[in-house]
Amino acid sequence: MAVHAPAEARRHVSRLAINRLGLWLFLLSEGFLFAAIISSRYYLQGLNRPETLNQVLGLGITIVLIASSLSAYRAETSAAHGDQKGFSRNTLATIIFGALFLVGVSIEWREAFHQFPPYTGFGTIFFTMTGIHAFHVLTGLLALGVVFFLGRDGRFTKGASWGVEGTVKYWHFVDVAWVFIYPTLYLVN
Amino acid sequence: MRRASPRVALRRGLWVFIALVVLAVVEYLLTLVMKSGNLPWMVIMNIIDAGLIAYFFMHIAQLWRREE
Amino acid sequence: MALLPLVRGLSLGAVGFLLGGGLAAGIRGLMGLDPWSAEPVIVVGYVFGLIGWLLGVGLWGTWAREWLGLAPKKDHVHDWRRYFRFCTDHKVIGVQYLVTFMVIMLLGGLLAVLMRVELMQPGKTLMGPGQFNNAMSLHGILMVAVAVATIMGGFANFLVPLLIGAEDVAFPRLNALSYWIIPPVAVLLLATPLMGGFDAGWTAYPPLSVINAPGQTLYLLAFLTFGISSIVGGMNFLATIITLRAPGMSWSRLPIFVWSIFAAALISLTATQFVAYGLLMIILERVAGTSFFNSAQGGAPLLYQHIFWFYSHPAVYIMILPAFGVVLEVLAHFSRKPLFAYKWVVGAFLSIVVLSFFVWAHHLFTSGMADYLHLPFMVTTELISIPTGVVFLAGLGTIWLGRLWLTTPMLFALGFLFNFLIGGITGIFLADVPTDIQLQDTYFVVAHFHYTIMGGEVFAIMAGGYYWFPKITGRMYNDRLGKLHFWWMLVTYNLTFLPMFWAGVQGMNRRVADFPPELAGVNLFASIASFFLAASFVVLVYNLVVSWKRGPVAAANPWRARTLEWQTTSPPPLENFPAEPQVMGSPYDYGVPGSVHSRPGIAGGAQEVKHAQG
Ligand SMILES: [Cu+2]
Numbered sequence: 080m081a082v083h084a085p086a087e088a089r090r091h092v093s094r095l096a097i098n099r100l101g102l103w104l105f106l107l108s109e110g111f112l113f114a115a116i117i118s119s120r121y122y123l124q125g126l127n128r129p130e131t132l133n134q135v136l137g138l139g140i141t142i143v144l145i146a147s148s149l150s151a152y153r154a155e156t157s158a159a160h161g162d163q164k165g166f167s168r169n170t171l172a173t174i175i176f177g178a179l180f181l182v183g184v185s186i187e188w189r190e191a192f193h194q195f196p197p198y199t200g201f202g203t204i205f206f207t208m209t210g211i212h213a214f215h216v217l218t219g220l221l222a223l224g225v226v227f228f229l230g231r232d233g234r235f236t237k238g239a240s241w242g243v244e245g246t247v248k249y250w251h252f253v254d255v256a257w258v259f260i261y262p263t264l265y266l267v268n
Numbered sequence: 269m270r271r272a273s274p275r276v277a278l279r280r281g282l283w284v285f286i287a288l289v290v291l292a293v294v295e296y297l298l299t300l301v302m303k304s305g306n307l308p309w310m311v312i313m314n315i316i317d318a319g320l321i322a323y324f325f326m327h328i329a330q331l332w333r334r335e336e
Numbered sequence: 337m338a339l340l341p342l343v344r345g346l347s348l349g350a351v352g353f354l355l356g357g358g359l360a361a362g363i364r365g366l367m368g369l370d371p372w373s374a375e376p377v378i379v380v381g382y383v384f385g386l387i388g389w390l391l392g393v394g395l396w397g398t399w400a401r402e403w404l405g406l407a408p409k410k411d412h413v414h415d416w417r418r419y420f421r422f423c424t425d426h427k428v429i430g431v432q433y434l435v436t437f438m439v440i441m442l443l444g445g446l447l448a449v450l451m452r453v454e455l456m457q458p459g460k461t462l463m464g465p466g467q468f469n470n471a472m473s474l475h476g477i478l479m480v481a482v483a484v485a486t487i488m489g490g491f492a493n494f495l496v497p498l499l500i501g502a503e504d505v506a507f508p509r510l511n512a513l514s515y516w517i518i519p520p521v522a523v524l525l526l527a528t529p530l531m532g533g534f535d536a537g538w539t540a541y542p543p544l545s546v547i548n549a550p551g552q553t554l555y556l557l558a559f560l561t562f563g564i565s566s567i568v569g570g571m572n573f574l575a576t577i578i579t580l581r582a583p584g585m586s587w588s589r590l591p592i593f594v595w596s597i598f599a600a601a602l603i604s605l606t607a608t609q610f611v612a613y614g615l616l617m618i619i620l621e622r623v624a625g626t627s628f629f630n631s632a633q634g635g636a637p638l639l640y641q642h643i644f645w646f647y648s649h650p651a652v653y654i655m656i657l658p659a660f661g662v663v664l665e666v667l668a669h670f671s672r673k674p675l676f677a678y679k680w681v682v683g684a685f686l687s688i689v690v691l692s693f694f695v696w697a698h699h700l701f702t703s704g705m706a707d708y709l710h711l712p713f714m715v716t717t718e719l720i721s722i723p724t725g726v727v728f729l730a731g732l733g734t735i736w737l738g739r740l741w742l743t744t745p746m747l748f749a750l751g752f753l754f755n756f757l758i759g760g761i762t763g764i765f766l767a768d769v770p771t772d773i774q775l776q777d778t779y780f781v782v783a784h785f786h787y788t789i790m791g792g793e794v795f796a797i798m799a800g801g802y803y804w805f806p807k808i809t810g811r812m813y814n815d816r817l818g819k820l821h822f823w824w825m826l827v828t829y830n831l832t833f834l835p836m837f838w839a840g841v842q843g844m845n846r847r848v849a850d851f852p853p854e855l856a857g858v859n860l861f862a863s864i865a866s867f868f869l870a871a872s873f874v875v876l877v878y879n880l881v882v883s884w885k886r887g888p889v890a891a892a893n894p895w896r897a898r899t900l901e902w903q904t905t906s907p908p909p910l911e912n913f914p915a916e917p918q919v920m921g922s923p924y925d926y927g928v929p930g931s932v933h934s935r936p937g938i939a940g941g942a943q944e945v946k947h948a949q950g
Binding site: 096099100103126134138141142145146148149151152153156157160162248251252254255258259261262263265266267268 | 277278281282289293298299307313317318321325328
Binding site for chain 1: 567574575583624634642
């Protein structure tokens with residue numbers, strides 16, 4: 080048994096690079112899910128869009144989510160440069176922005192229930208699309224929470240920090256998905 | 269991109285953020301102005317959005333650039 | 337004690353189910369709806385139950401503890417109990433998949449026999465039309481799962497790391513997860529009869545799938561869960577093949593089976609999301625009252641068919657590409673000749689991947705889809721027969737003038753070529769719109785896809801199973817029984833399915849329990865043949881079980897094959913190779929003077945040298 084080489088010695092591609100590739104592949108896969116959802120919007124509803132959509136809220140939550148991407152980026156950059164305070168502060172900011180986004184969506188849902196309920200044509204698309212996206216936001220928030228909780232002791236600011244990097248990449252992806260969803264639901268005509 | 273100093277990196281993030289917000293606002297205003305057929309413009313702007321986020325925020329170039 | 341993880345998984349799963357179900361009921365109560373409506377409670381309960389099951393069966397101990405800052409526990413079990421645990425060894429996972437799906441295949445086969453009993457004569461024989469449709473639907477999805485997962489989950493897991501000289505896959509814990517997510521799928525599917533079954537076929541077209549018995553919801557959840565497993569598996573294989581190849585294992589030296597898995601993994605990574613979304617739409621339609629498919633509210637039932645086939649056509653390549661890989665592997669090793677047109681085959685695999693995304697609507701020629709779509713989808717479908725033909729010709733070119741060694745796996749590989757030729761040629765009639773409009777939904781279709789999947793892929797599974805049996809189990813199967821199984825299966829298989837082409841042309845509809853009396857003869861013939869076909873599997877199971885326990889101990893390389901999996905012991909040690917092998921040339925250059933595929937690694941200390949060489 081002594082002749083067996085240790086596991087790590089055999090790797091020629093670093094663990095970090097493998098993790099990155101795996102996550103990107105997963106995000107590619109998720110991209111297909113959102114492509115399916117968006118294509119079903121055009122298949123069923125064409126460019127139809129109710130006038131009662133809350134446009135201000137739509138633009139507002141979009142900007143909030145973009146802001147959360149910025150703070151996520153700052154959290155990752157801070158961690159990579161050993162800035163524990165910056166990491167904690169920005170992770171928390173990201174969580175708050177993300178939660179705010181969800182609050183915005185739930186306000187939107189309350190209004191939508193009266194204007195275009197889920198059994199109507201547009202409501203079907205609206206609730207499904209925002210619902211699936213909000214589910215992704217929720218999972219991202221859980222991951223960010225774990226990262227924030229674990230990172231209090233400074234473990235992520237000492238160099239390799241795949242936990243932060245992976246979570247933040249996922250969070251950016253959720254933002255990208257919304258960037259496509261926003262005009263698809265609110266703007267196209 | 270090479271590993272930048274924290275200050276440069278944070279500033280770059282801010283510029284990307286501003287660009288994304290501007291794009292979102294332009295999308296919104298464009299809809300107010302154009303009463304139909306704005307879909308191609310939305311797609312173009314969304315692709316720019318995605319490109320900015322993927323390149324600057326998600327460091328997609330790490331996949332084919334060998335460093336570290 | 338040995339089964340503790342299973343017990344833990346089951347109990348946490350039950351707790352999760354109660355929690356989720358209670359949550360759903362509570363929310364419905366708050367919203368002023370009937371709290372105990374069965375389907376919403378089942379759906380939410382299942383999601384929580386699934387998470388509980390996974391945590392209990394090993395996700396918590398080996399992984400999730402890290403998320404709370406606790407150290408993960410290492411499992412130190414090294415005997416048979418590994419097979420009942422959240423074990424991350426790709427070889428254990430491969431065997432778990434193979435045994436699980438072997439059992440599922442036998443169950444699905446049993447259902448097929450029941451259907452053939454019903455179809456022995458016109459009128460009612462055994463089941464009513466409703467029960468028949470339930471049996472047909474269950475048979476369909478069980479066999480689709482077998483077709484998707486036996487090679488991709490079983491053989492690929494066991495062999496891809498070995499074939500590329502790695503010690504495991506890129507993400508071993510995800511790999512274990514993608515297996516342990518399967519048992520709930522099986523439980524759900526087998527529980528469907530308790531809830532009225534599901535009679536919409538494995539394709540689950542609305543509107544029927546929206547309004548039938550609650551068993552349909554169990555089916556939808558099961559398929560959705562299975563999809564998650566495929567996505568994770570596809571991601572894992574891609575990352576493994578891209579990053580963990582041994583030094584010298586360039587893309588042009590990759591064994592063809594690995595290439596086929598690479599191609600199939602690309603499809604299962606991406607296309608599967610579409611079916612997941614399709615199934616989710618039906619679930620939402622059933623439990624949340626959406627209107628995707630309700631035309632009164634602006635929905636369109638055809639949306640489902642587009643989304644579904646955007647996955648399910650590429651999915652046939654998730655089934656058949658790995659089968660091509662297995663067959664070409666076996667053909668090359670037993671023809672003792674270089675694999676013919678290796679680079680063309682790789683190109684063909686990749687072009688099949690791309691083309692497979694542009695043919696889906698050939699399943700909708702009679703659905704009422706817009707007429708102008710007929711021509712483009714007919715053309716793309718015919719186009720895809722070009723790369724498929726290249727692969728087939730590469731098989732023929734490999735055996736051409738070879739010194740054939742007619743072992744059991746070789747016989748099955750040759751049987752694959754025979755059956756797949758019939759399956760491929762009859763496919764042309766279904767790709768062409770004018771003939772398809774006549775043949776759609778007849779037994780011609782049934783015969784065609786059984787020729788590609790059973791005559792094709794299942795024969796490839798048998799070829800791979802016999803070929804790698806000594807490597808996996810460390811023992812040799814009984815060759816005479818193996819050959820008996822082959823001839824028995826080849827003959828009875830063709831006797832069962834060849835007449836179905838004729839029955840289809842005569843107008844015999846698929847998915848019906850009854851048929852006009854003038855088709856009695858051909859149906860009786862097919863039924864009787866099918867019973868003999870089923871009996872051939874008794875030979876297989878007997879041979880496998882007895883040989884695994886008492887067969888002669890197999891050498892490391894009984895086939896004198898060149899690929900890497902044979903350059904280590906049978907079965908391989910935990911780390912696969914005592915030291916990382918070095919790859920020097922093509923795996924298939926049999927009889928080429930001076931050609932070497934690999935050289936064993938030097939244990940300890942060689943790493944630095946290799947790194948210095950780049
Ligand atoms: Cu097809």
